[in-house]
Amino acid sequence: MIKAFDLKLPGYVEKENESENEEPDPSPDAATNQNEAASNLEMVDLELTGPVYDSLMEMIDANCSRQEVNVLMEADQEEDDEHQEIEEGLNESYLGIPRTTSSGVAADLSHLATGVNDLATYEMSSKLRESCKAHDLQNVIKDGLNQIEVQAGAAIKRVSKIINSVRMSVNDTEAVFKAVGFRLVAKNATRWNSQLASLRSIIKAIDYDPQLQTHLNATTKKHSKLTPLELKLLKEVILILTHFQEATDDFQGDYETIGSVIPAYIDLLNKMTLSFVDSRGATVVNPECPLAGHIIHCKGFAEALKTSLKKRMSSVLHNTSCVLGAILDPRFKTEWISYTHLNEGDVLSCVRVELVYRYRKIQDDTHDIRDADLTAATTDLRSSNGKDVSGEGNQPTAKKARPTRQLYSTFKRASRPASAGSAKVLDEFETYLSDPIAPMESEEVPGKSNPGPFRPLKYWLNNRHRFPYLSLIARDILGTPASSGSVERCFSTSLDIIGIKRGNLKADIFNQLLFIKRNRNLV
Numbered sequence: 001m002i003k004a005f006d007l008k009l010p011g012y013v014e015k016e017n018e019s020e021n022e023e024p025d026p027s028p029d030a031a032t033n034q035n036e037a038a039s040n041l042e043m044v045d046l047e048l049t050g051p052v053y054d055s056l057m058e059m060i061d062a063n064c065s066r067q068e069v070n071v072l073m074e075a076d077q078e079e080d081d082e083h084q085e086i087e088e089g090l091n092e093s094y095l096g097i098p099r100t101t102s103s104g105v106a107a108d109l110s111h112l113a114t115g116v117n118d119l120a121t122y123e124m125s126s127k128l129r130e131s132c133k134a135h136d137l138q139n140v141i142k143d144g145l146n147q148i149e150v151q152a153g154a155a156i157k158r159v160s161k162i163i164n165s166v167r168m169s170v171n172d173t174e175a176v177f178k179a180v181g182f183r184l185v186a187k188n189a190t191r192w193n194s195q196l197a198s199l200r201s202i203i204k205a206i207d208y209d210p211q212l213q214t215h216l217n218a219t220t221k222k223h224s225k226l227t228p229l230e231l232k233l234l235k236e237v238i239l240i241l242t243h244f245q246e247a248t249d250d251f252q253g254d255y256e257t258i259g260s261v262i263p264a265y266i267d268l269l270n271k272m273t274l275s276f277v278d279s280r281g282a283t284v285v286n287p288e289c290p291l292a293g294h295i296i297h298c299k300g301f302a303e304a305l306k307t308s309l310k311k312r313m314s315s316v317l318h319n320t321s322c323v324l325g326a327i328l329d330p331r332f333k334t335e336w337i338s339y340t341h342l343n344e345g346d347v348l349s350c351v352r353v354e355l356v357y358r359y360r361k362i363q364d365d366t367h368d369i370r371d372a373d374l375t376a377a378t379t380d381l382r383s384s385n386g387k388d389v390s391g392e393g394n395q396p397t398a399k400k401a402r403p404t405r406q407l408y409s410t411f412k413r414a415s416r417p418a419s420a421g422s423a424k425v426l427d428e429f430e431t432y433l434s435d436p437i438a439p440m441e442s443e444e445v446p447g448k449s450n451p452g453p454f455r456p457l458k459y460w461l462n463n464r465h466r467f468p469y470l471s472l473i474a475r476d477i478l479g480t481p482a483s484s485g486s487v488e489r490c491f492s493t494s495l496d497i498i499g500i501k502r503g504n505l506k507a508d509i510f511n512q513l514l515f516i517k518r519n520r521n522l523v
Contacts, residue, residue, distance in 0.1 A: 203231065
């Protein structure tokens, strides 16, 4: 028996009496079915019998020895073991990916997580590969621009044409620079924030010089001028997209970003909700929305962005890394839960179960490392000295235990022993939640005018003596990036290092240069 792929050739249809000149069905449905069949390849057991099997064996015997034939027909045991080891490693890894954590606690954890319901009302799940949150926001912007108001969409297209005409004309480029002191920004097809920058540049130029459009060939001969209504529409679009740019820049930062995903998602939803219907059926302006009252003509654009946000990013409320990252971020903790439909008790119950699971994985890994180090050290000592170092037979004499003092026992209670096992990390978690929420900005340092944003990892570093176990879990969670922006910047830096004249650069030198370049602020 031979294992082979079940292949279906495109355009081939098995028939009994098929003519040689007959062509495959060119219909779209047939092509779709063929593509689906080609993509769903699977291994099947191919049994060769009869004349086909005899012919194949005769060909193999004529070109290979019997030993080579046996090796060919037998499965590679080392390869099978390697694949099995990789699969077990993924399933039993520290993160346990993919898996689901429920607020309904198993029997062995029910005595550790307090206040947990028997029925699972909230679940967190994780996948092997998470989506880039900055890319998700880019898709949200794309969905919103596809449904933007007709007049606003026409104004955006006209701005793009005007800027392209100005940049292609030397006279217009010099006229703009002399009038406002800067050049108009062109749109980049791969980055939506470049379109926002182009809108800002032309609005800024016209606000600085209201008569600028009358001096440009792009707006007098090639294209029409932007009307006051179109300028208002563009300003509203800029006002809406500015909040998405802030979230995108935060997700792509070279610092801990996973804890900001859920708060940013909720904040964008609140800002895109310009109004809501109250219990009496009346439409009320959203008091928590800073854009309410300022967006008049682009309400449909804001609603389209809100709908796309819920469609593409609502899953972060049940994502293990995002939920743990937000709760273990001292700036947010559980504050964001009240702005969602989730029950805080159910979320915290699920988080406790996940913390216990991760604590046990840390303990198992630590014990394995310690056992391996102890075994290696013992083996080295025995091999070097040739003696038993177990210590048996040389035990010191045990001291006589002192009697327990009974005086003052009626009012002086014994101190509670320190928590042991998995309950320790839960005690640390409760202590952490009882602490006040950290500010968004760091405390001012003497001599520095701008203290900078608060860094969660620095908080856990400074408080690792208070949370010895929880800090390990927080460090692992907060080290997860929310987007691939920092990695993509490394690719750009690599192109700067390895140029045409430095193609023979050695790998180790290249790694050192890249490391220094990306971490120059810390070196």
